[in-house]
Amino acid sequence: MIVRVRVVIMIVLALWCSTGHSRQAIGQPTPNPAHQSTSRTRAMLLGTGTPNAEPDRAGAALAIVVNRRAYLVDCGPGIVRRTVAVHEAGIDALHVEKLTHVFITHLHTDHTLGYPELILMPWVLGRKVPLEAYGPPGLAEMTKHILEAYEQDVRTRLNGLEPANAAGHQVKVHEIEPGLIYQDGNVRVTAFPVRHGAWRHAYGFRFDTADRSIVVSGDTVPSPRLVEQAKGCDVLVHEVYSQSAFAQRPPEWQRYHAGSHTSTVQLAEIARQVQPKLLVLTHQLLWGSTPEEMLAEIKQSYDGDVRYGRDLDVY
Numbered sequence: 124m125i126v127r128v129r130v131v132i133m134i135v136l137a138l139w140c141s142t143g144h145s146r147q148a149i150g151q152p153t154p155n156p157a158h159q160s161t162s163r164t165r166a167m168l169l170g171t172g173t174p175n176a177e178p179d180r181a182g183a184a185l186a187i188v189v190n191r192r193a194y195l196v197d198c199g200p201g202i203v204r205r206t207v208a209v210h211e212a213g214i215d216a217l218h219v220e221k222l223t224h225v226f227i228t229h230l231h232t233d234h235t236l237g238y239p240e241l242i243l244m245p246w247v248l249g250r251k252v253p254l255e256a257y258g259p260p261g262l263a264e265m266t267k268h269i270l271e272a273y274e275q276d277v278r279t280r281l282n283g284l285e286p287a288n289a290a291g292h293q294v295k296v297h298e299i300e301p302g303l304i305y306q307d308g309n310v311r312v313t314a315f316p317v318r319h320g321a322w323r324h325a326y327g328f329r330f331d332t333a334d335r336s337i338v339v340s341g342d343t344v345p346s347p348r349l350v351e352q353a354k355g356c357d358v359l360v361h362e363v364y365s366q367s368a369f370a371q372r373p374p375e376w377q378r379y380h381a382g383s384h385t386s387t388v389q390l391a392e393i394a395r396q397v398q399p400k401l402l403v404l405t406h407q408l409l410w411g412s413t414p415e416e417m418l419a420e421i422k423q424s425y426d427g428d429v430r431y432g433r434d435l436d437v438y
């Protein structure tokens with residue numbers, strides 16, 4: 124499996140430079156540095172996984188990359204190794220020392236088990252500035268407990284023989300409310316509330332840059348707020364589950380999923396309303412169905428451009 128994943132990484136990471144909305148193969152092991160000078164904004168899927176621990180899908184995470192900077196969304200397990208894979212394919216924005224901004228949709232484990240990774244691993248590998256973490260109420264408490272849990276490690280690194288800087292393990296937490304939550308010379312980030320089971324705070328994000336608008340659903344049932352925010356966007360990255368496989372699920376799980384996630388049939392309706400230039404599926408719950416069947420379920424009632432997202436795809 125490890126060999127297969129490495130092969131997939133080498134193949135898929137070639138996609139950086141093509142135009143249009145196709146999935147881009149970063150195909151050559153050493154991408155042309157000229158490709159990095161473009162300001163064209165990209166969405167890179169770092170992990171498309173769900174709570175089901177599938178070996179070839181990392182936990183939920185993606186990067187919006189613009190002007191050699193990366194803005195991470197969510198931090199599922201395995202996020203840092205995925206960013207290193209992208210960096211080793213020649214994408215400087217994902218250099219471990221540049222992993223400084225993360226936007227967290229909600230605090231479910233499949234979106235945050237990589238949060239300790241993102242706080243500590245880049246620091247160990249040389250990040251010199253605190254991580255800026257944006258997310259729902261509760262993020263500050265989670266951060267505090269993570270740092271307490273690793274207090275011995277941090278102290279040992281700071282006081283022992285391992286070279287370590289004094290700031291890279293720190294976190295500046297920004298607990299957010301809906302609206303504009305972040306802005307710099309590259310990007311404006313807007314948070315909007317979505318409904319996701321019993322979570323009091325769950326968000327989707329819209330990223331606006333000079334050349335593109337990219338909307339990330341987070342985990343959500345069909346959301347009027349998302350439709351409002353995403354209308355006419357360039358790329359809509361949306362979670363989804365298979366409607367046909369859902370019908371075979373036990374009633375208690377059907378109840379949960381119907382109140383927490385979005386089916387293929389529902390997503391087709393959302394896409395008809397939003398009319399994104401490109402729809403990318405992520406966080407796919409297949410339950411024994413196949414990617415082809417999932418795409419077919421959507422295409423039954425949506426004829427726009429839709430792609431089945433996989434780890435390390437670039438759009």
Ligand SMILES: [Zn+2]
Nearest residue numbers: 173231233342
């Ligand atoms: Zn999830």
Ligand SMILES: [Zn+2]
Nearest residue numbers: 229231319342
């Ligand atoms: Zn969730």
